[in-house]
Amino acid sequence: MNIENLREEIFGEKGYARWLKTKWISGEQLARRAQERVQSEMGTTVDCNSVNTYLSRLLDVEYEIYLELEQEAIAKSVEWFLNAEETFQSRYPTLKGLFAELQKHLDDMNTLPQEKLAAIAEPLAQYYKLLAESFAQGRRARAGGSAQYHVEFILNRLGYEGLYERQRTLNGTVDFLFPSMEMWKKDRRRCTVLSVKRTLRERYKQIFEELSATKGLTMYLMSTQPLKDAQKDITKEKVQNISGQNVYLVVRDEVKTVLFKDTASVIGFTDFFCRELPRLKQAWTDAG
Template identity: 40%
Template sequence: MLTNDLRTELLGNRGLVSRARKEFIPTGEQLANQTWDQVFKDTDLTVDDVVLNFNNYLCKLVDTEYQLYLGYEEQCMTQGVSKLVLDPEVGADFPNVRNLVEDALQILGSTTLNDIEKLAAVWTKMRPLYQRVEQSFAQGRKSRAGGSPQYHLQRLMENAGYADEFETQQVLNGTVDFLFPSRQAWERDWRRCIIVSIKRSLRERYKQVFEELSIAQGTVYLFATETYEEAEKDITKSKVERLNEQNVYLVVRDRIKDTCFSEDVNVIGFTAFIGEELPNHRARWANLLRA
């Protein structure tokens, strides 16, 4: 069991886990750029190509980035934490964790224990530490997974021909990820504007969704980028109905729309959003941009 001193050193904004994340895991934007380089290497995207393959592209980007992130996370957990704490300057800030790791190294160097006994002793000593580290990373993974898809959606919409027709992180009642076509247009005639927010899942901070999108004006689209398997457990009829009551459209992967919510008019597939919803709204906000 971890002592309070060890727990304090591991957790929090100044804890060892947070320090390791910053040292060994790229930022959301950096990871998104790596993903684009991998998915679209030597590919010249056209507007028609992006619109036609929007669902496949967004799914591929989100899923590829998640796997890249898990790789960095594994490296950070298995190597980064110990590497940092054994650094003389860094380790001085985390003496209890450093002592625990040094004790484990002494066990490995023991001349009185056989190999099986060494492994058992190290496992017993380090297990509580790594369990807590893994739990902390798992909790951070949920919030991290919701941030990066915004970069992918933004770049796809730019490549689909909407580069100058939205603004990001605008504060209305709450902060929204995308406001079409602009804040100036919103202030002139909000009825022709739309709001887009994107999350990994509805489970992720679900109770805050309505606070963030509690805007009595404009048309609101909420993207959920989770996989079909995740959606089976997460996106329920009751959640869809509640979103509908709040005048929020839920935008999901095409497979989820076609298989699970084909009759729900407030659930829209990725392809329909880029191919039908945005063009229809663009015709309405066009005059605001020309004025």
């Protein structure tokens, strides 16, 4: 078995790992499953006393569910491959040859069971190692890709349904525009923009440059990551760059308290939902 060929067939845009991920539920379905689980734990009421805990729990539970789906996909990956059409299997000749060779060992009537296990153990271990490695790449980003649905869930529970629009195109696509595109066209100075990302690692400069190009808006960039990840990702330099573009950074309360207690441009979940939005809402409703 050629390890490099096997790696090539598992990784990449057309790799087997990518195909396995297409069998999972959509981001919206993943978010709904997390919301159902959290509601069963914490109830359906969200208020200013619970908003930080509730949203943080939604985000964390979604990641837990994502890992469960990942483990299921890894466990069933061989079965799914063997049950696939011949044309599909032919896309991955190294994988196809590997599983055919393993089946030969299992079908060999002249080999003792322990010898069969010994013969297939190492090749399977290599396969699962590469598959797990592929899944681990981008895991956090994919698992956190449904954060917008959780923010929407919280907004609706707090009484903001009908006071925002999703995925609107201004100078760039923004996740939430308050209160509406109609108001944006009428008087953008009264509008508020919220962009939701898990981390700031890759695109944060592009994000706040897109937002700052809207000029005159109140702008917020929400990073949903937990404290242990924020300690590595959210640097003072990034915060200064974001603040310099007139963009507020919104983080979990714990991240605000531990890392940015005295930084005015960094706002915790609770303050954002229970102080900032109510204050901004006055401008939306007065203008309406």
